[in-house]
Amino acid sequence: MKRKLWAQFDWVVNRERVDAMFDAGMAYPFVTVVAGPGYGKSTAVMDYARNTNRKLIWHHLLMIDNEPDCFWARAAEAARRELPKLADAMAKGKFPEASGDFHAFLKSLARILYQGNEALLVFDSGESITNEKILLFLDGLIKAEMENLCIIYISNVRPELGHLVGDGHHLQIGPGELQFNRHETIQLFRKYRRQAGDGECARLLELTGGWPLALHLIASHPSNKAHHGFGETPHFHVIAELFQQNYFVEYETAFQLLLVKLSFFDGVPLGLIQAIDTGNTVQTVDEMTRNIFISYDYSQSRFYFQKMYHDFLSQKRAMLSDEEKRDTYSKAGSWFCSRGFYLEALYCYWEIRDYSHYIDAMTHLPRKRRSRRSANMVLEHLNQFPESYVWEHEIVDLYRALLYINDMEIERAGEILTALADRLETQGPPPEKRLLLENVYIALIEVSFFQNNLDGLGYALKARPLMPEGGRIRSDDSMVVGNSTVFFLPDNTPGRLEAMFVFIRQFSDASRHLYGKSGRGFTELFTAEASYAAERFGDVLEYSSRAVFRAQEAGQHDIVLNAFTLQLRLALFQGNYDTARSVLAKITDYTEQAGCADVYPLLDCTAGMFFVSLGDTSEVPSWLSGGGGLPTDIPMDAGRDRIICALCHYLEERYTEAYAVLLELESILREHRQWCVRVTSHIIKALCLHSMGNMQKAVRSFWDAYNMTWQNNIIICFAEFGRPMEFLADAARAQTEMDFDTQWLDRVHREASAFAKRNSAMRKRHRNDAVIRHKARMDELTPRELEVMRCLAEGLTRDEMGSILGISLHGVKKHITNIYDKLGAVNRVDAIRIADANGIFDKKQ
Template identity: 25%
Template sequence: MANTVPDERPGNETGIRRPRVESILEEALQKPLAVLQGGAGFGKTRAAADYLARSEYRTVWYNFTALDNNPSRFWESVSAAFALHHPALAEKMKLLGFPDSPQAFSVFLTDLTENLYTDRQAVVFVFDDLFLVDDIQVRTFLSNLIAARLENSCLLLLARSWPVAGIEAAVPMQLVGADDLCFTDEEAQALFVSSNMQVSLEEATAVNRYVSGWPIALSLLKMVMRREGTQAAMDALSVSKPRLFAMFEREIFFQYTPREQTLLILLSGLESFPRGLVQAVSGEKGRDLDQLMGVNLFIRYNVSARRFYFHPLYLEFLREKRHTLDEEYVIITYRRAAEWCRENGHYYDAINYYRRIGSYQEVWDILLLFEASRHTQTEAEFLIEQIKWLPDHFRNKTPMTRILLAVMLTNNLRFEESAAVLDVVQAELEKTQPGSAMLGECYAARGLIMLGREENNFDVWFQKADDLLPNGSSRWNNKLRLVDLGPGLNLQSARAGELKKSLACFTAGVPPMTRVLHGAGYGLDHLCECEFEFLTGNVRKAIEPAYQALYTAQSKSQYDIAGNALFMLLRIYTVLGEYQNIQDTLKHVHEYQKMDAAAGFGIWDITFGWFYSELGETNRVAGWVRNAVQYGHAPVGIERALLVRLRCLIADGHYHEALALLNQFEAVAKSKSAVITQIYVQLSRAVTYHYLRQHTSADTALKAAYKLAGGNGIVMPFIEYGNRTRSLLQRARETGIPGIPSGWLEEVHARASTFAKRHAFLTGRYHQQQNLRQDFGLSKREIHLLENLSQGLTREEISASMEISLNTVKSMTKQVFAKLGAINSADAVRIAMANQII
């Protein structure tokens, strides 16, 4: 990272060094968070910039503008700032999009730290003009960045007030306030003397106290005093804003020609502006531009962002003059600005400027430039807002506006609105444009929406779209991620035969879908076949379609499907107890995870998370997967992350938190009629209640899970919970549950017990191979008990040897089995020996 501070011009507003302020900043930047607090004109930016320019810190500086209240636009600008330091990191940030979910923020932190720690030089991340941003998601991003406590770095926030709503600061911090930034009497004298002004300390004190040490006022007074003397300056200025603006007018603005004054007023409507944008609007080039902008004390150039910024007070001063301009000049300026932003890829800014002059067609043209991928919720909300801003007559004559609107509404779980929009436009097109490509686009959107809602019969719509779009869709392409966080196979009803019907839908629908979507979803039919066989207990039959899905998807860069295929292979080999195949599968996952083209996919973390949750090493599961608060995801199936998250909570004994999470996701699953998700919800609820010894509730949940699964022969969810469901099913066998056949309980219990034994073997082998001793939390007496068991002693012999009652031996033995995840005494001894406990 370059040691970049905002202003490339020599000198500063005050013209002197201030060792007192530098010392305060030096101390503040030793903390993970530092805040410079003070109103407009207190010199926060200048104090920070002057200090950092002379320091050994590497600096990343970002200036907020009002446009950053759009999270996606903020992310685009932040990425551009990072591009000056690490272009590769900036590209990853652009691919990721604004991190509005724990998963995405975790990926961003990983990418950031990989680039940040190339050496040990400390880094300061500066966020300036914080007062301009009140968007809660942008503020949440700052909170998350603060909470991350990045090694060897400090976050420096420049704010008018502190604390700021929506930003948490749960780390050691230091606040540098307005009193620290104000000039002392001695500093004021040094300021005047630096300009070759003969001012005594007494005179400087009088001036300084007149303006209460306000840096901006002192800078203006210095200009007047040098020309007219001290008393004249004090007569001209008080701390009131009208007097300050009057001095702006007389001392600065008056120096420009009328044409230059007009340009400055016009530029004030652009928030901030790259050099190229100023040239496009003004026609000024090179040296003329530097002269125009550089002579003004209250215009600074941020090298990091490569943009000019007005001082907030000077910006307010200029905007009060907007009424003096002819509206035609304003429209021309915004159009030129919009055109330049569009040509240079600043789409959010271009839309903002086109909207200000009501250019509907241009806004729509730019919306079509947004990549047709699965969007974050913030980006989708932005697109929804823009489409709804378009007037009715425009949307009516441009059907694709409403088709895209329907898809974005589905993206953000607004299903009823989406259906209402698409039903209308489809009916219109079928009546007025039958057989048209636009109707084909509508059918493709219908198929995508049904797929996103996990509805069957989507195949019909893709077949119709395929007939009308021989060259594929003009909008949707292979950048779509169809199943990153969830399974492929859907089940809308628990009626018998529905699972086969769903598989038939994918078998028929995927080929035309991939043609329409230019390869998106390639291999999804094989993945669904694998899931079908696995869910119904035909585990070995699931292996071949899993590999078919893996290599088919890989050929079209469909990494979400390839990742899910690897996830299924991990589960298959775990159930079969094939340790080496598990290791080979994880190596494949690691290789994919390192590929730039696969960056940002959640399935890699989910797969590793599954593996570590199986081992009980929940601390090694990615933070966004462990986090029980889920937000920001697009409405794809979330079963994968949900399943791992629940396993972590249950493994860690957080049963009540698990129940709360189950309630949250059951509502989502029911809204989409996602039966497979509901099976996992009910089964996880049954296991959790069983651990809490609330057996009536556990039986009710187990019965609900069976009713959802039994008609379609779905058994694997009950089996692969292993030792957890084994004890639950054992109790159900003993007591009986009306509505669950005893034969089904016997079969599933037997298979769950087999898996539990294999699982214990795999866990022991893993820890043995890693040369790690797993901490099972055994007491010394429990270890002594295991030593006696390993020697073949009976319960009675152990009782006599340890001088405890027989009932205590039995109770302690059960506790040891539970801690080890053992099936019997022999299994407990094997696990203990594998982990070097005895």
């Protein structure tokens, strides 16, 4: 089967020297093949792969892979030929953006690998990937260091993959290793039925620097001689001339023009060729397949050009008239739209400044699938639309505002929307623009909630008569809450908490018809969260249960999970460990059943809150605890992740790191105000400063949180911190600079002390349960596997283990995979953590 894949590469030179390097690389979890274009990186890996018994997964990366969903779908297809079970599992899930989902993927992969399936996973054209989430995924996959898996990363540039680059955990193959030597150059010329004597071979190597691309071009055409004057290093204009003579002018004019047109795109779908080509498409595809500088990606049915050949074709665009260029982009835009590739369609329409079709494509681009990178690209385009067009088409300003909200520039979005609403109201919108004004009001409601003000009620009242039938604005599965707390106080005037109960009832009545199914359960969730702040615990359970019921029937997964999260928080505060465990299991099960990638960060944050409350940072997802790095692509609901990360640092007595995370959070919250997150941030900062001995600043930060809450008698968000809060309350009482209410401090001290006792009992229960859970796993290991487990903990290599234990290298590998399989571990680090938690290393050997 594999030989058929590479049957076309009859010109490949058998490079035993390079194959030996790859053989050595199989002992590493990660191999990088990094060199510029034309070094035969992919060819060298292909040539090695066809002679190995490993299962091969080859993923040729394109720019479209910067969209996580697209990356995941193409990766699943790449795995389907050799590992169909893995492909099916990937196809059923989503890109593992959340650490829980990522860990589940590793478990699935481990089950397959540890059943005797050795695999070679190749990521080709790694320079195409710039998306931070995908780079973090690749970094995590590499760091997992899984048995029976070697990852090869092919790129024109050095990969940005964390600490692994240059730290000895991987093998690097670069230009020096891929350059042809004298023996390989002679072999190459023989492949093309040419002879190269020692003298000519030396001159060729001197002129080309052993660059495989130039040597191939010279060897493939007898007229090309070494004395043609490459200079000391190969230059593009020389290679371009070789492209011109041998891979361009020999084609018919119609095919030349088609190649130039296709160079407009990065990765050319087969269907796009059919849309653009007016001739014989079968003949065209056959001609492209024979060109060694055009490759075909079978998993996605796309052609892609070798980069230098692509650059060469790009310089030929003057052959096309302006009308031909416009027609090409227009046809491509239509084809991309018809297939749902709206980002590619936007690119095409922007190139020809077709504003009307651009807006049409923009309308179909799902908002919740826009990454910051794609949103910023579109925003940059919209900001360059002619003023006259924008004035006649107000929807452009609406989209600009929505993108600013996506980018958390709330103030700017509010200014645009307010001006747009005023303009439409003044004009008295015609029937066709009533829907536009209705959308503007909905966006202004969103802005008002981000700004924690009550203007949303007024906009809801204005929007209601525009849509008497209701439900035209949002799709049923829109995320209106995300991973955030919805309750807020616009200010701390006395009685404001009670006023918010009245406000949310009024808002519920005014907005009942606005969202349709989207947002179902929102007002119940808001009431439940407000009840928690007021310590009306019966109302918390009643309204959170109502929120679950209403949101679940409408598929509003984020509202369901936030309501469950509030129930979990209540159980933890009341010291009900079993209830908290049960609710966490419900959240996990619901998330898995929903299959919605957008809510996995919420699951991780909720799990992080649970384990942090119990003082256990080892179970917190690594991306939250600081081990994997928090995402730089700030989501609309940023805040919870930073709070969990800061608490992990605080529990591990890394107070400086915790304080730094909170300072970063403050910079984010300048743009949008999340009341609960800001209060919690001030409290944790105070605790960190107190632990570092800076009492004055600690009390000042405590004062900031106090000023947001005390006049409404909100205590619970302070009491949740237990004994450290007792010390902080004592410090606040002892100072004289700030005038704290002593009765409020007494209540904080009293409730924090009571919570500390309940929490201590829960922590003890949690530690005992953890030991019981893992002990059963350890009892399954054989005596020999326990010996290998201890060797793993000592950091011994496989060769060293074999020598000490008197078993073969194959036997060592077999024991290691059995250990991982029995413990449910992903790698060495995971197995050591599980064994250490059960005290296996404390037992007599």
